[in-house]
Amino acid sequence: MTRPTTPVADTDGPASSPLDDAKAQLADAVEFLNLDAGTHQMLATPRKEVTVSVPLRRDDGSMELCLGHRVQHNISRGPAKGGIRYSGSVNLDEVRALAMWMTWKCALLDLPYGGAKGGVAITPENYSERELERLTRRYTSELIPILGPGKDVPAPDMGTNEQTMAWIMDTYSVSIGYTVPGVVTGKPVDLGGSQGRAAATSRGVVYSVLNAMEALDLDPVGSSAVVQGFGKVGRGTARFLHDAGVKVLAVSDVHGAVRNDAGIDVPALESHVDAEGTVVGFPGADPTQAGEIFSVPCDVAVPAAVEGVITAETAPSVQARLVVEAANGPTTPAADAVLADRDVLVVPDILANGGGVVVSYFEWVQGNQAYWWTEEEVNDRLRTRMNKAWAEVTTFARDHDLSLRTAATTMAVKRVAEAHDSRGLYP
């Protein structure tokens, strides 16, 4: 199927940029913690940013210049950590926001990492596999001085996957002169990837859904959900919700959306997507407006695509009792306020989608020890970490009368600021 030139967005456009949103969330935490202006500025500013022009030889012999970025937002608690995104909408400010969210996510989940994100402004569907390999290798070569298992460890994000990580690992290793599996996570299992990493983000999202349902006294069996995005995260989330007895009423991707109020047969939809490359045309559901997916009446709405899709304008039409953020930054601060007024509980991205980086950490730990865990061990440890973070955030929110987002961000910011201070006065 041809990719639409204008992506199907669920709003008329974000009311604020992801970086504005991330900075507003940080400001709330800084205010609560009463941090000084200098510390606020330090936390609001990336420690290192690299922008590279990547010359790409297309298969037809022509040359194209692609712009790539890597932003290391913070390294106070350990090496920078975070995914690499390939998308036509990548820009430096977006990468800055995503890197800042990674810092808070790693701190919240108590991982020994700072935060980073990378991106290349290309639409991967428009490139052949050989072109993507050349692009990835050249982008990696440009970044080699700032990457490394103790410096900055990329992982997959939108538009990238295990294969991308294998190319990065190989390019880095060839340059260093020996194999360095710990330079990336989210690798193929036969190259030192972890069991359970591919499904970890979705699994963690569903643990968050189940924890939040328990808090709202909602029985998962027979409850209902909608999922925006049917990629690595959205697809697994829909599948695990289905497995937990939740009826998935609607899903969308960049091409459109499908809806079945009796509940979509998610495994059948997965087979359809494997064959057709999109949810559109699935015979077990009706076509519906992708832009209206969050107005479908249901218990849980899961944004699992891009930032800024729930805005002050669209939040009043959200029908769910719960929004669980599988995507990074899907809800703007103005939308948060609208949802709070309407008693819609929002489980924030840095908590809800933390399962991916938790298992990336497990992959890094296993690689460092050259000792591999079973998938069951990985999933058990993931669940323990997610449940611990859920308990900590909900307790902090209750004790201080904060939203889950402000509680989570505040806890994370406090940990990062304290790590910075502990390292001494002249770091």
Ligand SMILES: NC(=O)C1=CN([C@@H]2O[C@H](COP(=O)(O)OP(=O)(O)OC[C@H]3O[C@@H](n4cnc5c(N)ncnc54)[C@H](OP(=O)(O)O)[C@@H]3O)[C@@H](O)[C@H]2O)C=CC1
């Ligand atoms: N991968 C990971 O481990 C983690 C990812 N995340 C976040 O989860 C989100 C999804 O990432 P991931 O699943 O890896 O990415 P993928 O590239 O695997 O999938 C993205 C999905 O979103 C769809 N999509 C893209 N733009 C839109 C749009 N405007 N409206 C509706 N659907 C859209 C895509 O459609 P199509 O298939 O048609 O292209 C695709 O189904 C991102 O916000 C990412 O940062 C967070 C934590 C970890």
Ligand SMILES: O=C(O)CCC(=O)C(=O)O
């Ligand atoms: O696994 C990782 O290191 C990071 C995944 C990611 O990019 C994210 O959590 O947003």
